[in-house]
Amino acid sequence: MQWNFKIISAICVAFAALTGCNDSIDEDIAPRQLVVEGYIDSDGYPSVFLTYSVTANDYDRPMSDNLVRWGKVTISDGDTSIILTGAPNNNSFPPYHYRTFEMVGTPGKHYSIKAEFHNDVATASAEMLNPVAINSVDFEPIADSDSLCATFVNFTAPSDTPAYFVVFTRSITANTPFQPCMLGALEITIPSDKCRLQVYKAKSDFSPSDEDFVPHFKRGEDIQVKLSRVTKEIYDFWLAFSNESTFGNSQFINTSANLPSNVTGGFGIWSVQASSSIAATVK
Template sequence: MKKIGLLSLIFLLIVLVSCSREDYVKSVDGESKIVVEGWIEQGDVPQVILSRSIPINAVIDSTTIFDYFIRSAKVTVSDGENEEVLSLRSDKDRVPPYVYHGSKIIGEVGKTYALKIEYLNKIIKATTTIPNVVTIKSAKYVKENPADAKGFVHLEFNDPILEKNYYQIETRLDKEEPIFVPALYGNLNDENFISPSISLQVTRGIYVLSKTKYEPYFRDGDLIFVKLRTMSKEGFDFWNSWQNEIINGRSPIFPANTSLKSNIKGGIGIWEGYGQSTISIQTPQKK
């Protein structure tokens, strides 16, 4: 295999871990699978990233990697009343660097959204519903030692007693990270809570395109945005399996023995609706 850059390696990790080893071997002489990462948050437009899985015998370099980005699909989202064809935009902050964006349909709690992707002779479908929002009660920057220049975020919220909820925590550093990224161990199932009053430490997530070395903590001078997202069981299972791949350091060249969970019919990946509550934290200025 030819040498490939960091962006290509990251892309390989994302698309390859989406297949089990058995399915991946079968795909060597067969068709690539459509890989979907799609979402619609409460208060925001639908967005979808599309790519194709890469056969193990493919020769990949900085030029051919772009052949696996899908930029000519017809992506449609419907809320049962309105339907919208999403427009393709370039987004250098994501992998792949192309995102299909909506502009008319806005996510609402309780609504169900149908995704339809038409590409070549394939039709890929999925549905999702945006769950109730759970509001962040408070978030603060805490240091183990006052003399330290680094610390973690402590987040508090109340888990509704009469609801079944799954959560994901995301973080973003202003001027360093252009998008929210999942916090490490930030996928939560409320069946594990011993009290409806939740207080926990948030560890910074891994932004794969960062130009600086990864650190699990935050530092003095940071403006931190923290997002608490509610999601479905399918979304929880997908992000848990994704987190396991990252934490276990799976090879970017060969997939894991188990698949990432998926709710996509005709492809692999995730189409998920999220309720969301966001808060900002300004840490003390650097000394």
Template sequence: MKTNYSVLILVFLLGCTTVDYKEEVEVVSKIVLQGYIEEGDVSHVVLSTSVPIGSTVDTLSILKHLFLFAKVTVSDGTNSEVLIPQFDKNWIPPLIYTGKTIVGKSGNTYSIKVEYVGSVLKSTTTIPKSVPIRELNYVKNNPLDSTGYVFVKFDDPVNEKNHYQILTKVDGKEPVYVPAFYGNLNDDNFSSSDVNFQINRGVLLITSNQFKPYFSDGDFVFVKLRTMDKAAFDFWNDYQNEIVNGLNPIFPANTSLKSNIIGGLGIWAGYGVSVVSLQTRKQE
């Protein structure tokens, strides 16, 4: 089974003004769960601790906030499995708990339970029905340009409430799927069920390359259209707002992202999925 990853967001807290840094860490730090189960795939979960305002954030300090020995259990209501931790450099922190036997299905509900040194985190999510991508197009403002934008077309089901997220991955350039900039869509804002949306390439947080919102000639682009529930939509909207407001998107220091985790922070989300690829070419 081909596994597709999304970018992890570590959630910071602001809630303490103590002078002593050690005391602040003890008061503010909480467990953060970033996990999902997609239609046709197994569960993926990353655990970390939140980092208080004023602390140093770099590659080495991030490693101090991962969890090596947590027990992570996912259930579909009939069967349960304990996820297996493994190191993966494409995640931050680079440790991910992954399932093997329970595969996501549209309409099914999945619960998660995390047990770690006396702490217990719980949540549930349901995978919505997927909406297929109908078409992808590569469009340039000028035929002589070497860059352009990808447009995605899909049919929003009539008389249904849907929330969407668009992600992209450029083969050979990005190891993970990246949420598109302004890629969280609420169908309340659609003027028609026939959706034609320009994809603005998102920020790949784990690379030092300069951010570019467009794609280039010769790129082989994967586009993923996710359907999700309101809890996941609210979480990703908060994440998007951090970027729009010019704050640090991976470590938002002024606010906690909305969460559906009991006993901690973060998100446990089920996603319906449609994936289509496109080879960008020079216009003749």
């Protein structure tokens, strides 16, 4: 009887010890890194968001801690270098960006960026290709919905394929900035192909928590669609971004690959893009 009691006690202690073994994920400490989210469009001005990444085991801190307000961002087109000026940005997150009106994107040029803060330096460079014009935008009603419409953009593929595109949309009515739309990265392999792409709204993790994501625009809304031709490296980033933002929280699909980046010394993207855009009213 005493023997049984000892055995049972030992088993209970062993179980209790195992149960308390490991109740949290292993987390290596990763150093904070600069995150560059920079855009320059053909015939457009550069705009750069500069933030810091957050170490996963130190995530519970205000987002304002991750903003870089006093960084130095330099852009060069090979001939000229411009230091961008920091300014508040009330239209999207992060609420602060670096910009200049002294440099305009020109197809055929290489653009490089250098972002500095304290001892951290992130650099990137990319070529601006020739833009492809949008032929038209059209809409189709969504079944079972009186107010939503599907949006389609039509364009002709260039003769030099493969060509890589990222589609951005913005709501003029809501005064939102251009953001890469869901499933908006595409590769065209057939030269001069007549392409018709359905475009969706961009998905934002900053939407109010009680607001469900609706990927379609509302009837009567003024929108702008931008078709940006990019290099393969930039396309690979936006394709992976699209996968992560669309399916990243699905339990059915494993998404643990890191986003590729053209930024050295940090995360993010220097998106040099040859763009054409079109405005329309959803109907």
